[in-house]
Amino acid sequence: MSCDTNRHYPEKPPAVYLFGTCLIDLFCPEAGMDTVRLLEREGIAVHFPAGQTCCGQPAYTSGFPDQARAVARSQLGLFPGPWPVVVPSGSCAGMMRHHYPKLFAGDPAQLAAAEALAERVFELSEFLLHVAKIQLQDSGRPATVALHTSCSARREMGTHRHARALLDQLPDVKLVTQEHEPECCGFGGTFSLKHPAISSAMAGDKIGALKESGAEAFVSADCGCMLNLNHTLQKRGDPFRGRHLATFLWQRTASVDEIDEIGKKTGEAP
C-alpha cells in the first residue's frame, strides 16, 4: 500500500466525473447525491458516466483477478475528458489509484489507460480539501462526532487526514477520537461473509469504542464500514448511527433554501 503523502494537486476544475461505486449506487445513494450537491455548490459540474458499475475490488480481493480485470477494463474508457474522477469511497478510490496499475501490469495496452486514470482519481474528502479548496460554512447545531476511516482509505488515500481537516472547518462540530481509532471495523468486503464471528467481534468492539468516545454519531467516508456498523447497530436495537461524510458535511452546511429545494430525502439507511 502506498499512501500519497506528497501528491501534487491540480487547479480546481470546472467539471469532474463522479464514480459513484456499486455500494453507494444501490445501498447509500444519498451519500452520492450529497457528494454531487457539495461539488456543484463549489461551482463544479458533475458528470456521471452511465456505463459505470463497480471498480472490481470485490473480485480482486477475493482471488478472482480475471473477473476483477474484466470489470475494471469496462470502466477504463468511461472517463475520456480531462477532468478529475471523484470517488466518495476511499477503498474504491484506492483500488482505482493503486491497484489498477497492478491489475493491468501484464497488459501494456490497458496499463497505460489504467495508469492515466489512476493519476486522475481522487477520494472525495481529498478532492474537496486539496483540489476544490472548499471553505465550509457551518450552520448546524453543536454536535460531537467521531470519525471512522476505512483501512484502505487511511492507508492508500490518507482520508483520515483529509476528512479530519474538513470536519475541523466546522466550528460547532466537536471531533472526538475513539479508542483504537485506526483499527479495522471488521468489514473487509467478503471477509464479513466468510468469517462472520471474527467480523462481528470487530464490529462490536468498534461500536463500543465509538460510543465510549462521547460521540453522538460517527462519520465515515466509506459506505462499506457504514453498512457494517449501522446494520450491526440496527440488529442490536441501538439507535447510535454513522453517516457518510458527504451527507454530514452537506447537512451541516446547506442553507434552508437548499434543503427545501431537495425536498424529501429518499434514502433509507438503517
Place this chain on the structure above:
Amino acid sequence: MNARERQSAPAAQFGQRAAAAVADAHLRKSFRGAMDFLIARRAAQFPDAGALERQRALAEQIRQYSLARLPDLLEQLERKLTENGIRVHWAEDAGEANAIIVGIARRHAAKRVVKGKSMVSEEVGLNHALEAAGIEALESDMGEYIVQLDGEKPSHIIMPAIHKTKEQIARLFAEKVPGARYTESVDELIGIGRAVLREKFMRAEIGLSGVNFAVAETGTLCLVENEGNGRMCTTVPEVHIAITGIEKVVEKLEHVPPLFGLLTRSATGQATTTYLNLISGPRKPGEKDGRNAELDGPKEVHLVLVDNGRTQAYADRQLRATLQCIRCGACMNHCPVYTRIGGHAYGTTYPGPIGEIVSPHLIGLAATHALPTASTLCGACGEVCPVKIPIPDLLIRLRGEAQHDARPGHAPLVGQGAARSALMDFVWAGWAALYTRPALYRAFAWLATRFRALTPPVQPGWTASRTPLKPAARTLREQLLERGERN
C-alpha cells in the same frame, strides 16, 4: 471446542477454531491487553516516522539483496562455517531436519537436549522427534518452558505463552514442578523456572538454538535473545546444534545491525535485547590454555539449514517477499484478527499475517487455504513490517492460487487450487457478467430497488449479527437522472 482442542485441530478447520476463540471472552481480553502493550512499546521506539521509513527501506533492501543472491550466499555461508569448524547440514523437509538432529544426538549418546527458542524447531516438530528417539527435549526460554510444561504450543512467535495469565502459570507450576509451592509473584515464578532450567543446562549433552541472521562472509551465526538461556544453550553443553531456515542468510556482518535494530524495536519495543550472541565456531583445541582463553564453549557446533517449502516461495518473483521476514511478530501484534482469536486458532506454527503467507509454502494450500482469507486486508501488518513485506498483496495472491490452476508460466504451488469451488467460480463469473454489462446492471438495479421488499431476510454470513442489506428505493443513477443529470 476447548483451548486444548483449538491448538491441535488441523489448519483446515480454521473457521470453527476462530469462532470458538472469539467466543472466549477471557482470551480476547488477554490478547487485546497484550497487543495494546506491545503496540505502544513499539510506537515509543519509533518517534520519528521519517527515520523509521528510511530504516525500513534499508532493511527491505538488505533482505531483497540477500534473497537475490541466496544460492551464492548459502554456498559462501557453508564454506565459511566449515572453515570456522561449524558443520553444516542441509534438510529439504521437516523429516530430514529431525533425522539429522536425532542422528547427532545418537552419535553423542545424548539423553537430554536443552533448547533455546527456535520457531524452526517448532515448525519441524523437533521435540516430538527427539522424544520418539528417547531423548528429552527441554525448552529453556521461559515462555516456551511454560507452554511445554502444559503440553501446549506457542501462541505467538516472540511471546509463546502470551495467552496465559499469571494465575494460570502459578497453578501450572504448583502442579507440575516438583517441590514448587503456589505463588502468584512473577519474580518467584521466574525463580522456580530458572532453578529447574539451571539444573538442566548443567546436565544436557546438547544445546539447541535458532538463528536470527547467518552471515555468509564471516560464517557467523547471530542469535538474539533476552533471557540468557540462548547463551547457556550455545555455550554450556558440549555440542551446540543451531537450526534455521535457508532464508536467514545475509552477506555481510554490516548487514546485521540495521536488521537487528528493527527486529528488537518492532518485536518487543526494546532498543536492544539483553543478549546478541555472535557464534563463530566451536571451542578450538588448546584455546583454554591460551592467553585469550575462552573458558567455555561447545566442542562441536552444527548448523541445520532447513528448506521445508521455502524454495517454493523463493521461485516466485512476488511470493519471494515472504522470505524477507525476520520474525519480529509486529504483524500479529497489529493484526485486528490475531488480536481477536489469538495464535492457537490458526492451527499452524506461525500464526497471524506472517503465518497466513508462509504456512501455505510450509504445509501446502490444501491445509491452509482458509488462512489467507482470515484478513480484512486492513493493511496494518504491511504498514508495520520492518522489512516491508507487502503482506496484503501476498494474501490476495494466495487467495487466488487456492482457487485456480497455476497461471501459465508459473509452477503450481503445493495444494494449488485446493479451495476451488464450482459455486464460487459460478458466482464470480456471474458477478463479472453483470458488472461488465451496464445495461444488464441497470436492469438488475432497477429490479433490486423495485422489489426491495423481497430482499432475503437471511443473508449468509451477514445477518448473523446484522440486519439484512436492503437496496435503496432508487439507485444513485436513477436519482441523478431524475435531476436531469446526463453525461
